[in-house]
Amino acid sequence: MIKLVITIYDIAEKAGVSAMTVSRVINNTGRISEDTRKRVRKVMEELNYIPNSAARSLVSQKTNILSLLIADITNPFYTTLARGAEDAAKKAGYRLLFANSDENYAKEKDYVDMMLSTRVDGVLFAPTGDLSVDNLNRLLQHQIPLVILDREVPGIEADIVLGDSKEGAKTLVEHLVSLGHRRIAMINGSPDVSTARLRYTGYREALVLSGLPMDDELVVHLGFRVFHEDAALDALLTLKDPPTAIFAANNLLAVGIIQSLRERGLQVPEDISVACFDDIGPAEMINPFLTVAAQPAYQFGLLGMQLLIERIEAEAAQPPRKIMLPSDLIIRSSTRELQRKETNDGAEG
Amino acid sequence: MIKLVITIYDIAEKAGVSAMTVSRVINNTGRISEDTRKRVRKVMEELNYIPNSAARSLVSQKTNILSLLIADITNPFYTTLARGAEDAAKKAGYRLLFANSDENYAKEKDYVDMMLSTRVDGVLFAPTGDLSVDNLNRLLQHQIPLVILDREVPGIEADIVLGDSKEGAKTLVEHLVSLGHRRIAMINGSPDVSTARLRYTGYREALVLSGLPMDDELVVHLGFRVFHEDAALDALLTLKDPPTAIFAANNLLAVGIIQSLRERGLQVPEDISVACFDDIGPAEMINPFLTVAAQPAYQFGLLGMQLLIERIEAEAAQPPRKIMLPSDLIIRSSTRELQRKETNDGAEG
DNA sequence: TTAAGCTGTGTTACCGATAACCCAAAAATA
DNA sequence: TATTTTTGGGTTATCGGTAACACAGCTTAA
Numbered sequence: 010m011i012k013l014v015i016t017i018y019d020i021a022e023k024a025g026v027s028a029m030t031v032s033r034v035i036n037n038t039g040r041i042s043e044d045t046r047k048r049v050r051k052v053m054e055e056l057n058y059i060p061n062s063a064a065r066s067l068v069s070q071k072t073n074i075l076s077l078l079i080a081d082i083t084n085p086f087y088t089t090l091a092r093g094a095e096d097a098a099k100k101a102g103y104r105l106l107f108a109n110s111d112e113n114y115a116k117e118k119d120y121v122d123m124m125l126s127t128r129v130d131g132v133l134f135a136p137t138g139d140l141s142v143d144n145l146n147r148l149l150q151h152q153i154p155l156v157i158l159d160r161e162v163p164g165i166e167a168d169i170v171l172g173d174s175k176e177g178a179k180t181l182v183e184h185l186v187s188l189g190h191r192r193i194a195m196i197n198g199s200p201d202v203s204t205a206r207l208r209y210t211g212y213r214e215a216l217v218l219s220g221l222p223m224d225d226e227l228v229v230h231l232g233f234r235v236f237h238e239d240a241a242l243d244a245l246l247t248l249k250d251p252p253t254a255i256f257a258a259n260n261l262l263a264v265g266i267i268q269s270l271r272e273r274g275l276q277v278p279e280d281i282s283v284a285c286f287d288d289i290g291p292a293e294m295i296n297p298f299l300t301v302a303a304q305p306a307y308q309f310g311l312l313g314m315q316l317l318i319e320r321i322e323a324e325a326a327q328p329p330r331k332i333m334l335p336s337d338l339i340i341r342s343s344t345r346e347l348q349r350k351e352t353n354d355g356a357e358g
Numbered sequence: 359m360i361k362l363v364i365t366i367y368d369i370a371e372k373a374g375v376s377a378m379t380v381s382r383v384i385n386n387t388g389r390i391s392e393d394t395r396k397r398v399r400k401v402m403e404e405l406n407y408i409p410n411s412a413a414r415s416l417v418s419q420k421t422n423i424l425s426l427l428i429a430d431i432t433n434p435f436y437t438t439l440a441r442g443a444e445d446a447a448k449k450a451g452y453r454l455l456f457a458n459s460d461e462n463y464a465k466e467k468d469y470v471d472m473m474l475s476t477r478v479d480g481v482l483f484a485p486t487g488d489l490s491v492d493n494l495n496r497l498l499q500h501q502i503p504l505v506i507l508d509r510e511v512p513g514i515e516a517d518i519v520l521g522d523s524k525e526g527a528k529t530l531v532e533h534l535v536s537l538g539h540r541r542i543a544m545i546n547g548s549p550d551v552s553t554a555r556l557r558y559t560g561y562r563e564a565l566v567l568s569g570l571p572m573d574d575e576l577v578v579h580l581g582f583r584v585f586h587e588d589a590a591l592d593a594l595l596t597l598k599d600p601p602t603a604i605f606a607a608n609n610l611l612a613v614g615i616i617q618s619l620r621e622r623g624l625q626v627p628e629d630i631s632v633a634c635f636d637d638i639g640p641a642e643m644i645n646p647f648l649t650v651a652a653q654p655a656y657q658f659g660l661l662g663m664q665l666l667i668e669r670i671e672a673e674a675a676q677p678p679r680k681i682m683l684p685s686d687l688i689i690r691s692s693t694r695e696l697q698r699k700e701t702n703d704g705a706e707g
Numbered sequence: 708t709t710a711a712g713c714t715g716t717g718t719t720a721c722c723g724a725t726a727a728c729c730c731a732a733a734a735a736t737a
Numbered sequence: 738t739a740t741t742t743t744t745g746g747g748t749t750a751t752c753g754g755t756a757a758c759a760c761a762g763c764t765t766a767a
Contacts, residue, residue: 013501016753027717032755040715057499059474063415064753067722072412074455082444085639088437095431095458099465104472106423107456109444116448123453125408150406152362260640267644290434291609292641295616295626295648299641365723376747381725389745413723416752 015056024052035060066128074104075317076129077310078120080137080159081234082109084261085290086306087135090158093310094133101318103130112234114140121147131317133310135159138202156317158309161203168320170313170332174204174286177302177336178211178256179218181284184300184338185254186219189347190282193221194245194252196262198233205230208258208286227252233259242269253347257285263299264289267343282344286336293341300344302336309334364405373401384409415477423453424666425478426659427469429486429508430583431458433610434639435655436484439507442659443482450667452479461583463489470496480666482659484508487551505666507658510552517669519662519681523553523635526651526685527560527605528567530633533649533687534603535568538696539631542570543594543601545611547582554579557607557635576601582608591618602696606634612648613638616692631693635685642690649693651685658683 017031024031026045033039034049041049052058066072077094079087091107098105106129110117117137121144124132131154134145138160145165148155157169185193195212198205209228216223226248229241245252257263263285267277277283284300293299312332320327366380373380375394382388383398390398401407415421426443428436440456447454455478459466466486470493473481480503483494487509494514497504506518534542544561547554558577565572575597578590594601606612612634616626626632633649642648661681669676 014753018753028753029718029755030716033716036755038755040713042715045715059471059500061416061477061753062475063412063421063477064722065755066412067410067416067724067753068755070722077456082437082441083640085434088431092431092458095456099468104476105456107426107444107454109441119448122408126411127453128410128412151408264640264644289641290639291432291613292638292645292647295613296641296645298645363723366725367723377723378725378748379746381723382746385725387725389743391745394745410723413752414725416723416754417725419752 014061015058016061017058019056020049020052020058023056024049070128072128072130073102074106074127074129075131075133075314076106076108076120076124076127077133077314078108078110078117078124078135080110080112080135081261082111084259084287086260086287086304089306090135090310090313093307093312094314095310097311097314097318101314103318110135110137112137112232114138114144117141117144124148124153125151129153131155131321133158133313133317136162138199139163140201154317154320156313156320158313159204163203166329168316168330170309170316170334172204172304172309173333173335174207175211175214177286177304177338178208178258179215180211180336180338181286181300181302182212182215182256183219184340185256185282185284185344186215186221188254188282188344190254191221191347192224192227192250192252193254193256194227194229195256195258196229196231196241196266197258198231198262200230202233204286205233205258212256231262234261239269242266242273246273246275252281254282254284254344257283260285260287260289260299260301263301263343277343278345282347284344288339297341298343300341301339303339304336305334363410364407365410366407368405369398369401369407372405373398419477421477421479422451423455423476423478424480424482424663425455425457425469425473425476426482426663427457427459427466427473427484429459429461429484430610431460433608433636435609435636435653438655439484439659439662442656442661443663444659446660446663446667450663452667459484459486461486461581463487463493466490466493473497473502474500478502480504480670482507482662482666485511487548488512489550503666503669505662505669507662508553512552515678517665517679519658519665519683521553521653521658522682522684523556524560524563526635526653526687527557527607528564529560529685529687530635530649530651531561531564531605532568533689534605534631534633534693535564535570537603537631537693539603540570540696541573541576541599541601542603542605543576543578544605544607545578545580545590545615546607547580547611549579551582553635554582554607561605580611583610588618591615591622595622595624601630603631603633603693606632609634609636609638609648609650612650612692626692627694631696633693637688646690647692649690650688652688653685654683 017028020031021028031049033041034046075098081087095105108120114137133156135158142162142164155167157167197209231238257266263283286302288301288303366377369380370377380398382390383395424447430436444454457469463486482505484507491511491513504516506516508520546558580587606615612632635651637650637652
């Protein structure tokens with residue numbers, strides 16, 4: 010029976026040297042004669058040696074593992090981001106421990122415990138919202154290098170990569186206004202998420218700059234997960250002066266909204282225009298439909314990971330950095346020019 | 359300055375006991391008086407103690423980490439699968455180390471090294487193809503519990519969860535035949551991937567059962583990644599008797615094909631029908647378009663992970679198990695009844 | 708010729724936790 | 738009361754590596 014787990018001691022014995030010599034060969038440290046080096050290397054290959062990360066971590070106090078926590082793995086924004094993060098981590102020789110909070114604070118907390126226990130070298134963290142402050146502070150207390158993604162968390166000072174939510178929202182709403190829409194509803198994420206607040210601010214600014222009145226009845230705050238709140242939509246649609254366009258704070262909300270509208274017999278964009286933040290994945294390539302403020306999701310992950318690795322490998326402390334990525338207005342067919350109402354037509358159904 | 363990393367020795371000292379007693383409290387082993395237990399617990403909370411996984415792994419020879427390797431993180435099939443795997447892993451108290459081979463054998467190999475070095479307790483492995491046999495054998499040599507996903511690899515005996523590729527393909531092609539199509543092309547993945555072979559077999563069977571001739575000119579073998587092979591499509595479209603329908607072996611191929619067709623001024627389904635394996639994500643919910651054989655991706659991940667955990671925690675050795683999940687024919691609007699040709703029309707361009 | 712320096716390698720201790728073994732004091736039994 | 742058993746806990750060695758130090762033998766400069 011072949012020995013299953015080979016250690017440096019097995020190598021050392023077979024090569025007739027000490028374990029320390031083997032360690033030196035592996036790490037290219039110290040002085041080793043070319044002769045010994047070759048002999049050790051050969052034995053290592055013969056025995057198919059693989060170093061034990063746990064043992065190495067224990068003494069080096071480094072795990073070579075980074076962690077990526079995203080808020081919603083069903084959202085193409087986050088999976089694309091994950092891809093960017095993975096590429097950058099792999100390039101720098103780190104392993105990636107992957108976690109998905111499902112926009113759920115408790116799950117997020119569990120994962121933070123896991124990260125601390127694993128002693129990961131750094132964390133790329135897309136917070137669920139302002140509540141994440143405790144979880145983030147735990148990481149900071151333990152001096153774990155940290156880069157935050159997508160959402161700012163009040164009270165936390167750390168490197169961060171985020172999108173320009175306010176400008177993106179403003180551009181999107183201005184686009185709707187330019188199409189003639191005057192009654193523009195917003196269906197927003199939870200107000201304890203920074204992006205939801207900023208997108209709301211952008212929405213307001215666009216209205217103000219266009220000389221349109223703010224109507225609180227047109228604004229609904231939900232969550233960022235898939236939309237199920239039919240009641241909210243009912244409330245909007247039964248207003249005396251219902252909206253002719255809806256701005257959804259993210260992609261999955263928009264998908265749910267459009268489905269709900271269809272169930273009510275309303276067509277997009279014929280009856281109502283819909284625009285949202287974030288693109289929605291490969292399907293959009295075959296039937297370009299949603300008008301969106303597309304964020305560079307891959308860049309979020311890539312740049313975030315690069316910042317993190319720099320932070321980990323930096324000699325001296327640096328002040329927190331902030332990268333803000335613009336979003337890109339992509340006009341497709343879910344929005345269109347407001348049709349003049351035929352008021353004398355009396356057609357209600 | 360607060361001590362950053364707290365060990366059981368710090369707890370022991372402050373609680374006036376030995377490290378072993380602290381270890382016993384943490385693991386609920388041995389005999390500890392209620393009094394000491396409480397005291398130790400209190401100190402642990404005060405100092406915000408978090409066990410060191412590496413140290414624990416070193417002695418227990420278990421890491422509590424499982425690894426998930428998928429073949430293409432841009433494909434919604436795999437991300438949905440990942441979600442199922444993550445849910446099952448979390449439920450059982452395991453951490454998940456995440457890897458993406460990008461359908462690339464060399465990347466896959468790197469990740470296998472990483473898994474071995476990490477001494478993961480088990481691996482959920484979606485192979486890139488038949489070449490993966492070496493990588494899989496490395497894991498097996500080291501007796502790492504293993505469950506394979508989605509693609510069979512000749513020469514490897516292990517638990518496996520896969521879809522019924524042959525039946526799915528057959529159903530899809532039969533659907534095209536039932537719409538009157540007689541010239542049905544197949545754009546397939548690489549022939550060294552089991553699903554590509556089986557989908558081809560299903561395609562053939564459907565043709566044979568329908569009494570249609572096989573025409574090798576109608577079959578193209580590419581890869582499973584996003585489609586860029588315009589030349590292949592050109593060849594199909596310039597045949598004397600070109601296809602009126604295309605069966606794509608997976609979702610991303612279909613997306614690429616449809617884009618390419620559009621660039622050539624061909625409309626789907628008006629000019630040509632397209633059907634494929636695997637659904638394409640949330641966008642499909644707003645504009646249902648692609649006719650697909652949808653596989654239960656989430657179940658792939660969930661069941662695979664459950665098998666893996668059973669395998670890890672099983673007392674005795676069990677023979678390899680195989681779970682085959684059926685796919686679901688979803689007829690949408692990318693396929694439609696073949697229109698009678700106006701042969702006397704002479705319209706060639 | 709001799710002290711000093713370099714080369715190549717071994718020894719020892721330690722990272723943080725736990726298994727295996729040991730043992731004093733208290734409780735139970737003879 | 739003497740002996741056995743139980744309770745509650747401590748000691749030591751070990752997991753697989755690596756840092757720090759030691760040191761023999763050869764080279765080189767004084």
